[in-house]
Amino acid sequence: MRGQDVPAKALDARALAALAANPGCRRRAILDGAGVDKAALASALGSPSGFGQSQFALTRGNAFEAKVKADGGAELLRLVHARLDPGAEPPSGAALPDLSAPGPEGRTARTALALREAVRAGGWTLLDHPMLALDVAGSSAFLEPDAVVVHPDGGWTVVEIKSFPMLDGSADPAKVGAAARQAAVYVLALEDVARRLDPPPRVRHRVLLVCPKDFSNLPTACAVDVRKQRAVTARQLARLTRVEEIADALPEGTCFAPDRPAEELTAAVEAVPAVYAPECLSACELAFHCRERSRAAGAVTRLGRPLRAELGGLTTVEDVLAAARGETGDPDDPTVAALRRAATLRGEALAHAVLPAQSRRDGCSDSSRPDDSDGSDGSAGPDGTRHTGTLTAEVTPCP
Numbered sequence: 001m002r003g004q005d006v007p008a009k010a011l012d013a014r015a016l017a018a019l020a021a022n023p024g025c026r027r028r029a030i031l032d033g034a035g036v037d038k039a040a041l042a043s044a045l046g047s048p049s050g051f052g053q054s055q056f057a058l059t060r061g062n063a064f065e066a067k068v069k070a071d072g073g074a075e076l077l078r079l080v081h082a083r084l085d086p087g088a089e090p091p092s093g094a095a096l097p098d099l100s101a102p103g104p105e106g107r108t109a110r111t112a113l114a115l116r117e118a119v120r121a122g123g124w125t126l127l128d129h130p131m132l133a134l135d136v137a138g139s140s141a142f143l144e145p146d147a148v149v150v151h152p153d154g155g156w157t158v159v160e161i162k163s164f165p166m167l168d169g170s171a172d173p174a175k176v177g178a179a180a181r182q183a184a185v186y187v188l189a190l191e192d193v194a195r196r197l198d199p200p201p202r203v204r205h206r207v208l209l210v211c212p213k214d215f216s217n218l219p220t221a222c223a224v225d226v227r228k229q230r231a232v233t234a235r236q237l238a239r240l241t242r243v244e245e246i247a248d249a250l251p252e253g254t255c256f257a258p259d260r261p262a263e264e265l266t267a268a269v270e271a272v273p274a275v276y277a278p279e280c281l282s283a284c285e286l287a288f289h290c291r292e293r294s295r296a297a298g299a300v301t302r303l304g305r306p307l308r309a310e311l312g313g314l315t316t317v318e319d320v321l322a323a324a325r326g327e328t329g330d331p332d333d334p335t336v337a338a339l340r341r342a343a344t345l346r347g348e349a350l351a352h353a354v355l356p357a358q359s360r361r362d363g364c365s366d367s368s369r370p371d372d373s374d375g376s377d378g379s380a381g382p383d384g385t386r387h388t389g390t391l392t393a394e395v396t397p398c399p
Helices: 013-021 026-033 036-042 053-066 070-083 104-123 172-196 227-239 241-248 262-270 276-283 287-297 305-310 315-327 334-363
Strands: 123-126 134-135 139-145 146-150 157-161 208-214 219-225
Touching: 013 026, 013 134, 013 139, 013 172, 013 227, 026 036, 026 241, 036 262, 053 070, 053 157, 053 219, 070 123, 070 157, 070 208, 070 219, 104 123, 104 134, 104 139, 104 146, 104 172, 123 208, 134 172, 139 172, 157 172, 172 208, 172 227, 208 305, 276 287, 315 334
Parallel strands: 157 208
Antiparallel strands: 123 146, 134 139, 146 157, 208 219
């Protein structure tokens, strides 16, 4: 589906969190499952997206992560000990297993082995960029968290390192929420690994978020509870239609290779139903293309999911307006009744707003407004009066 000799684009935790936030979008499910580069596809469709991090942000993030993990991760382990496990022994001489292996499957197996050995050995263990696997709609997604720490009691903690600052002990709530949703995906993947061990270790639902302190490059951290994000993500991922079912419904020979003609690509993309919402603009590379299609179809989803849920079976803007005007719809339907009531109130409000304005135009003027006398060229008369019309308005005081 992604084209001849086109390498697959790996799914990461950020993409999985966005996919879980919109589980009804079959278009994103099949494209992500097939490893299609959605940014290249959007450019080929004529709707390029600026989605993604800037090169400056990536460079800054990599430099900060290297600083946090310097000296064998001493500072990182100190923050884990201080924020999450102060009762344990200090993390001196922590183990740093080598996780290198050929291919993502090899790295996943090596990570599982390192976690098993760390639990048996006891003490502190730091896994730098381990590889985890998670089944998503029938296809495997390989995930790479920044770090996973094994505690002396055998518990596992996910560590997220971000480059946005933590000012006076708090960070941007929107960015913290995005990091929590991303970490929840890693927690789910770690739980899959833990279930294969006997006894299964405890995967902690409090993750460590490491950020620069204030405006410096010094690391600080806080514990983030991701139980809610984990439950929501697990439920949404379970709702995803399997990739095989979506692929079976596509026309034979459907291909999303970016080198195909734009007309062919458009037909291939439109063959898969999408569920567009304004939130897609910050989470999907195809958002601009889907937004234009949604506008052309008059779909109410482009106005937001809450409004779409309130409108029930009315799926287009034209249907909503027709129901509000009383042209279509069942009067006993609560949605139709609410729309007609809203249309009536709007008409009454506009009528009350127009009448005072009309009264002022018909019977009220002042010296600062032009006098509509018998001139038509806007010139001033001998007495200084400016003539702009054919009717003369008598100057009267405003009531």
